[in-house]
Amino acid sequence: MTSGTQTTGTGRTRAIDELASLVRPLGRFMTSKASEIVTGIAVLATVLGLLALAGAAVDDRSISANPGYAQAEVLDGSTFARTVVRFTVASGETVAPEHGVFYPSGLTVGESVAVEYDLANPELVRVAGRSALDQAVPLTLGVALVWAVLGPIAFWLRRRRVS
Numbered sequence: 219m220t221s222g223t224q225t226t227g228t229g230r231t232r233a234i235d236e237l238a239s240l241v242r243p244l245g246r247f248m249t250s251k252a253s254e255i256v257t258g259i260a261v262l263a264t265v266l267g268l269l270a271l272a273g274a275a276v277d278d279r280s281i282s283a284n285p286g287y288a289q290a291e292v293l294d295g296s297t298f299a300r301t302v303v304r305f306t307v308a309s310g311e312t313v314a315p316e317h318g319v320f321y322p323s324g325l326t327v328g329e330s331v332a333v334e335y336d337l338a339n340p341e342l343v344r345v346a347g348r349s350a351l352d353q354a355v356p357l358t359l360g361v362a363l364v365w366a367v368l369g370p371i372a373f374w375l376r377r378r379r380v381s
Contacts, residue, residue: 253376260368274350286337313340321348
């Protein structure tokens, strides 16, 4: 009985040792490149922010190129990520865009709000008078916060590696 237990224990120890020998080089790599990894995360956040702003500008351009105007009602079911609205387009069709309205800050359920939409694609709708530029300041502050937190960490990791 004892020999069976020892074999199982030895087998487990051997498997753990093999796993450790596989993971150890990854750990060494992560330790040696930690500052670059942290900097890469900050760069990725910056690129994603810029892409979000560029995407919003492209959508704004589509709306501005072929604008339609309507009065929309803010619907229940809105979340932090999207604000659901319903409005009637020029053809008389009622539209409730799946992704909600662009630039919804300050809207409340039941409120009536003026919107602009793309006549060719009523799913592209924004609150009238708002644009991607309204999102530039919060986005810039968010990216600055990421750099304010991750920049010193990357710097500290780099100095620690050099010392």
